Amino acid sequence: MSSAEEALSADEPLDDTDLSLLDGIRGMFQVADPMPADLPERIRFRLALRDLEVEVARLTEEQELAGIRGAELSRTITFDSDSLTIMIRIDANRDGTVRIDGWLAPAQLRELELKTAPESLRVSSDDQGRFAFARVPRGTAQLMVRPAEPGPDEAGPDGAGRSVVTPALIL
């Protein structure tokens, strides 16, 4: 059988069969080698920070503890940067959100912003370095610690005013 396919020319324009083959190839690789689902979000976050002088904190410790209600787990996570240690504790709320309590060391007044997919939440730490986000939607979140009093000369020469950002967390 002299198949018509044998006569296919490489120089012909793409036809519908070629296009549906490319669709098939795309579907195949989406299954075989999927991109990490949160990669675009993490890149967007990094891009948004590009003009800021920020320190990126490293995750140094993570623990899961049995929560008060038994089934619920509580996580504690510690991040370190050159100027700051950030500890947070994540507990589940009954409504499906989570609560985050955190401490900054050394203790200091700072503005904190928690970026989540739907919104950015803002709180301030007290003079003990404590802060809390009462209701945070689940999903990816990233914490940014900013200078306490944003002003024209917020980044002090001693580095005390530098912003610190954590890697993305999955809540």
Place this chain on the structure above:
Amino acid sequence: MAVDDRGPGTVRTGFPDRGERIAGLVREARQGSEEALGQIVTELTPMLWQVARAAGLSAGDAEDVVQTVWMRLIAHLDDIHTSAALTGWLVITARREAWRVRAAGRKHFPAESESFDALPAREPGSEEQVIIDDQRRTLWGAISQLSGRCQELLRIIAFVPRPDYAAVAAELGMPIGSIGPTRGRCLAKLRVLLACTLEGDDVLG
């Protein structure tokens, strides 16, 4: 009432032209819109992931390369005015960067031809969450008989927005006909392989 209008998203009247939309986003991003830039990232990162992985990078290296490419785009945004120019620039830059990273850590990587075979088409251990139908399996079988270069090329083109095929194909060294992108050797070869496998055209729809 023929139309269900109970809520947003229940009526989809058309498929927005992806090229037009990306071109609009590029324009806004050039004017400083962070949101537009973010949407471009969401739109085209899946393509860049495949470009990096097709070059044989580990998942971690692929992530780094994709991020590097986006950071670098910021400096070039002023020179880019169309979706095709953007897509072409991204693909070529990602490919070059992936080669650079791969060359730097060559000892960690298998021979080029193995990278495709190593992808998990079916993992015996995984409880077959993914239904890989006969069609996909046939396609996989045929593609794995192509040269490494054809495999990489088709994998990249498959993730390029359709209106930009011609521009990207040209950047990758595929010949372009007078009226648009041609099938090229790789697709022609793939169709012959599929035809041989199937003794028919049914899988091609």
